[in-house]
Each structure stands twice: as structure tokens, then as C-alpha cells.
Amino acid sequence: MAYRRTPAVQARLDASREAILKAAIALLTEHGYPGCSVAAVAARAGVATGTVYRHFPNKAQLVTEVFRFAAGRELAAVTEAVRRPAAVADRIIALIETFAGRAFKSPRLAYALLAEPVDPAVDAERLVFRRGYRDLVAAAVAGGVASGALPAQNPEVTAAALVGAMAEALVSPLAAGHAEVDTIPSLITFALRAVGGSDARDA
Template identity: 60%
Template sequence: MAYRRTPAVQARLDAQRAAILDAAVDLLSECGYAGCAMTSVASRAGVATGTLYRHFPAKADLVAELFGHVVGREVDAVRRASDTPEDAAERVVAVVRTFATRALKSPRLAYALLAEPVDAPVEQRRLVFRRAFRDVIAGCVRDGVRAGTLPAQDAELTAAAVVGAAAEILVGPLTGGTATSLDGLSAFTLRALGVRHATDP
């Protein structure tokens, strides 16, 4: 007869898993992918290392689920930012500013999500994140083109360019990624969409 977990046992296992993921999010935010050693995560979560391995057989398994958890939270935030009654260009700027503001509040986490060298399974999760961000922007661009508030353009190409620019400004080696980047990033986004900005000649 197969063993069936009681509700109490399942609740305890679920609580352990949640504590492990919370600890891993904290370490990822503080130290990046490299800092998420299994022993460090177990210690932060208050569980034995063996318990951690029962939930996640390898670090790659833990980090892949961790990225999925954090990425889902970030994607939800930008989707909410896009769900406004403003015109398409303003919606895209709201998405970019939301993404950038959250990244600037936790720069180490942003670097881990966008650029830190990672294993292949984690890189796949990263691509899911970037595609989701691109798709939110592309949807706004398509709406603007249909409504006639944006010029005709390849929505996915424009969105991909905006995502790439945001990532470079926030975590790339060419800029400082400071709060003063927000207005410049917003102005760039409007120009990329084909909208004149107040500072344009």
C-alpha cells in the first residue's frame, strides 16, 4: 500500500519549501547566483542541508525554481503597470519605469536576473523573463499602432530593443544604473516608439 502524506506532514513540507525559497531569494538579492550555495541557503532557512537536498536534489534545481519564482513576481508587476487607461506610449513608459524602479531598488538581484553568468537551466528561465517583458511591451505597441497613436512598426523588434536598452542601462557595463537614468530611459523609450519627446529639437 502506497504511503500517503497526512495534511499535517504536507503542510510541514510546504512550509519548509517556502522557507527555503524565501532564504534563497534573500541570498540572491544580497550575493547573486554565486552566493546561493546549498549550505548557505539551508542555514538561512533554518533547515538541515539534507532536508534542503530532499526538496532540491541539486543547486541547479533550486536556482531554476528560484528564478521562476522571482521572475513571476517581476512579470506580474510590469503586467499590472501596462494595464492602465493611458495611451500606448504612456503604458510602455509605465512598464519600463516600473521595471527600472524595481531593479534600482535591488541592483544585485537585477544583475542576477539579467546578466550574471549562470548555468544553462537558469539561462532558460532568464530568457522566459526577457521574452515576457518583451511581450508585454509588444502588446502595448500593437495597440498603439492599431489605434493610430504610434507609427507602423514591428512591435516585437521595438519591444526587444527597449528591453535590451533597459537591461544595459540598469546592469550593463556602459552605464552607472543610477536613479537619474529613469528620465533618460523614459525619453529613449518614447523615441524608440516613434514619439517625439519634449526635449527633442
């Protein structure tokens, strides 16, 4: 007969895994990926290194899961903000203000999520989440085009270009650990002009 974990055993395993992920995210926030060694994560979580390996066979799997969790949390926050306004300009503004605002509140973490050299598996996850942001912008642009608020354009191409530009514009300030005074306003101006000219604020 196959062994079946009791609810109590499963609860302990789930709690252990959650503690490990929280510890890894804390270290990522403070030190980036170099600080997320298995030994450091185990020490922060208060568990043995063998416990970490029980949940994550190697560091690559650990940091990939940490990235997925942290990046997913950011995407969820931006998605919630973007879905509130009805006007396309307001949705784009909400995306930039939320994404960049949250990034500058935790610049070391944001830099790790956006640009820090990582394992190829994490780079693959980056592409997945970048497509998530692209889809948010594309939906807003497509709605603006359909309503006549924006000129005809390929929403996916516009969105991919805007997301790439936003990420690139944030890398240097995040690496320096602080925002330039006009970073977010400049990004908003650029994005609104890119999707439909100066009239986009009224879209």
C-alpha cells in the same frame, strides 16, 4: 497500497520548501548566485542540508526555482503597472519606471536576475521572462499602431529591441549598485522616440 501524505505532512513539507526558497532569495539579494550554496541556504533557513536536497536534488534546480520565483514576482509587478494606463506612451512609461525603479531598490538582486553568469538552466529561464516583457511592450505598441497613435511597425521587433536596450542600459548601474540620476528619464525618452518619435508622449 500507495502511500498518501496526510494534510499535516504535506503542510510541513510545503512550509519547509517555502522557508528554503525565502532563505535562498534573501541570500541571492545580498550576495548573488555565489552566495546561494546549499549549505548557506540550509543555514539561513534553519534546516539540515539534507532537507534542502529533499526538495531540490542539486544547486542548479534550487537556483533555477529561486530565479523563477523572483523573476516572476518582478514580471507580475510590471504587468500590473502596464495594464492600468490606456495610452501607449503611458504604458511604456509605466513599464520602464516600474521595472527600473524596482531594480534600483534592490540592485544586487536585479543584477543577478538580469546579467550575472549562471547555470544554463537559469539562462533558459531568463529568455522565458524576457519574452514576457517583450509581449507586454508588443501589446502596447500594437494597440498604438491599430489606433493610429503610432506609425506602422512590427510590434514584436520593436518590443524585443526595447527590452534588450532597457536591460543593457541597466546592467552597468546595477553592477555599480546605484542608479545614475538620468537613467530612467533617458530610457523613457529613448523608448518613446523608438516607438513613434517625439509625439509618442501624447499617444
